[in-house]
Amino acid sequence: xxxxxxxxxxxxxxxxxxxxxxxxxxxxxxxxxxxxxxxxxxxxxxxxxxxxxxxxxxxxxxxxxxxxxxxxxxxxxxxxxxxxxxxxxxxxxxxxxxxxxxxxxxxxxxxxxxxxxxxxxxxxxxxxxxxxxxxxxxxxxxxxxxxxxxxxxxxxxxxxxxxxxxxxxxxxxxxxxxxxxxxxxxxxxxxxxxxxxxxxxxxxxxxxxxxxxxxxxxxxxx
Numbered sequence: 250x251x252x253x254x255x256x257x258x259x260x261x262x263x264x265x266x267x268x269x270x271x272x273x274x275x276x277x278x279x280x281x282x283x284x285x286x287x288x289x290x291x292x293x294x295x296x297x298x299x300x301x302x303x304x305x306x307x308x309x310x311x312x313x314x315x316x317x318x319x320x321x322x323x324x325x326x327x328x329x330x331x332x333x334x335x336x337x338x339x340x341x342x343x344x345x346x347x348x349x350x351x352x353x354x355x356x357x358x359x360x361x362x363x364x365x366x367x368x369x370x371x372x373x374x375x376x377x378x379x380x381x382x383x384x385x386x387x388x389x390x391x392x393x394x395x396x397x398x399x400x401x402x403x404x405x406x407x408x409x410x411x412x413x414x415x416x417x418x419x420x421x422x423x424x425x426x427x428x429x430x431x432x433x434x435x436x437x438x439x440x441x442x443x444x445x446x447x448x449x450x451x452x453x454x455x456x457x458x459x460x461x462x463x464x465x466x467x468x469x470x471x
Contacts, residue, residue, distance in 0.1 A: 256298070259290060259294065259298060260298050260299075260308075262288045262289070262290065263284065263285075263288045263290060263295055263298060263299065263305065263308075264305070264308050264309055264312055264350065265288075265349065265350060266284050266285075266287035266288035266290075267279070267284045267288075267302075267305040267306070267308070267309055267353075268309045268312075268313075268349040268350040268352070268353035268354070269287060269349045269353070270283050270284050270287055271306065271309065271353040271356060271357065272349050272352045272353040272356060275356070276302075276306055276356075276357060279302065280302075281295060281296075281302055284302075284305065306357055309350055309353050309354055309357060310354050310357050310358065310377070312350050312354070313350050313351045313353065313354020313355070313357075313377055314354065314377060314380060316344060316348065316350065316351050316354075317341070317344075317351065317354075317377055317380055317381060318380070320337055320340045320341060320344070321337055321384045329397065329450065329453055329454065330388055330391045330392045330395065330397065331388075331392050331397055331442075331445070331446055331450065331454055332453070332454055332455065332459060333388065334385065334388045334389070334392075334411070335438055335454065335455070335456060335458060335459075336458050336459050337384075337388075338411070338415060338434060338438075339434060339457075339458040341381070341415065342415070342418060342434050345418075351377075354377050355377045355378065355416075358376040358377045358378050358379070378412070378416065381412060381415070382408060382409075382412045385408040385411050385412055386404060386405060386408040388408075389404035389405075389407045389408050390404045392404070396447060397446060397447055397450045398445060398446065398447060399443075399444065399445060399446060399447050399448070400447075402444075402445055407445055410441070411441075414437055418433060418434065418437075435456050435457040435458075436456075437456075438454075438456030438457075439456040442454055442456060
């Protein structure tokens with residue numbers, strides 16, 4: 250049991266170190282030696298747990314997918330589904346800022362030909378952008394069924410706009426631009442909600458997330 254716990258801790262350390270190096274250097278240029286040094290584990294020890302850099306990337310993507318799934322599952326029950334979406338977007342932004350595993354997971358899923366084959370072979374289950382977009386689309390469809398969307402709003406188009414914004418915030422936050430954080434996302438929702446939400450549901454929505462101080466929401470011009 251002690252050996253199993255030690256092995257699990259070592260794997261966790263290696264996955265986090267790999268995520269940090271992937272996020273900083275990209276998968277293509279990241280080296281096994283840099284990852285082992287960051288983790289404080291010998292290269293031999295790293296290869297004992299992970300046979301290749303691709304296997305490490307697979308583990309990072311899988312762990313990130315689990316964390317993203319935990320956000321969406323924890324927010325499913327109760328409340329206005331649009332507020333659930335807003336709250337989940339704030340949860341995701343917080344993870345992208347503080348958790349290198351999630352940040353690297355999104356980067357790996359967006360890597361195209363640079364991304365390791367093992368991650369691409371994992372399909373939508375490990376493709377975080379697709380995983381997030383499908384959940385956002387499902388949430389907008391639920392809002393549409395409940396009459397919470399403004400007239401003429403397509404759930405698919407609304408989901409595409411929200412996913413694109415989140416991806417953009419993630420790129421800016423990782424690219425040396427001024428800090429992109431909760432206030433930026435709050436302003437985004439304050440701008441978008443009058444165009445997405447039915448007028449009758451707008452007053453109940455908080456762009457800063459549930460429990461945040463009530464912020465101004467611009468009204469759609471008539």
